[in-house]
Amino acid sequence: MTTLAAITGSGLYTPTDAISNEELVLSFNAWVDLHNEHHARAIASGEVEAQTYSSTEFIEKASGIRSRYVIDKRGILDPNTMVPCIPERPDNEPSVMCEIACRAAEEALASAGITADTLDAVIVAASNMQRAYPAMAIEVQAALGAKGFAFDMNVACSSATFGIQQASDAIRSGSASRVLVVNPEICTGHLNFRDRDSHFIFGDVATAVVVESPESTSASACWEIIDSRLQTLFSNNIRNNFGFLNRADERGIGDIDKLFVQEGRKVFKEVCPAVAAQISAQLERLSIAPDSLKRIWLHQANQNMNDLIARKIFGRQPSPREAPTILDEYANTSSAGSIIAFHKHNKDLDSGDLAVLCSFGAGYSIGSIVLRRRESK
DSSP states (O other), X not given: OOOOOEEEEEEEEOOSEEEEHHHHHHHHHHHHHHHHHHTHHHHHTTSSOOOOOOOHHHHHHHHOOOEEEESOHHHHHXXXXXXXXXXXXXXXXXXXXXXXXXXXXXXXXHHHTOOGGGOSEEEEEOSOOSOSSSOHHHHHHHHHTOXXXXXXXXXXXXXXXXXXXXXXXXXXXXXXXXXXXXXXXXXXXXXXXXXXXXXXXXXXXXEEXXXXXXXXXXXXXXXXXXXXXXXXXXXXXXXXXXXXXXXGOGGGTTOGGGSOEEOHHHHHHHHHHHHHHHHHHXXXXXXXXXXXXXXXXXXXXXHHHHHHHHHHHHTSOOOTTTSOOOHHHHOBOGGGHHHHHHHXXXXXXXXXXXXXXXXEETTTEEEEEEEEEEEOO
């Protein structure tokens, strides 16, 4: 008999600092004035291109984002720095990513009705790892008091869904009976706040889910994992070239490609149909009619992308209840986005209801998980 796997609890850590579009635009435009004044002669001679203002109207039309939560507000909004100020901590103290991961994990454990010492594995699945090693997951495992094994994985914005499949596979194979998947994302650390086309995109957050057998859970309800599908297609249209090899070629240190860069229009045209096609084929193979879905929790990167994908899947314009959005409040939080949407918008559904959890991003990478709500015994 094949062991089933289910999401039995979820957690969310939201930083206390928040930045509105109005605040972000004010800071960006102040930097534009400083830049253009400093380079006035070079701009006049055509050697340097003048920077142009951003606006709240532009941001909301391009993305649907209205605000974002951040680890550090002051450093980001200072036109002279425009980067979060996150002081390094001694090696004998919990790292900042471990700290926020544990905050989300504690809520997920509580909602699943379990304690950390009953975990068999911890997976930290995120785009933005604080360091190469030791693994963030092992630090989180130790901080929580979990047992078993732990490892990091990075599939950019799809890390959470890829991590959930790894957890599900571990449950089904018997290599673990209870797995914690954590997604700490400090996205503002790699965002170029001096790039008009992307300075508004990201926010910071941490999410977590517990994956275990629905037969053994003590939670009142869970989401049984019916099917999961992963896909990767190589593309350079979303990229971050920062890494330990940068020091081997000093010519590139500080270049803009060491931060987040993307070809937004190409991403939109290539990713949207690929995501919709994957989910539609998955549903067809499972003999699930799109209208049978009660909810779809999509990666929260761009409202225009989500609207298009949801329309293609449902074959109509879905209601906000069917395709909930948290993007307007949280901005793009990379791998955590679809988990935030799930965490905030799943408790109103009934036993037997079907839903899809999906993330997509750099790689390209696409992960889609079909879930069914189940009341525990």
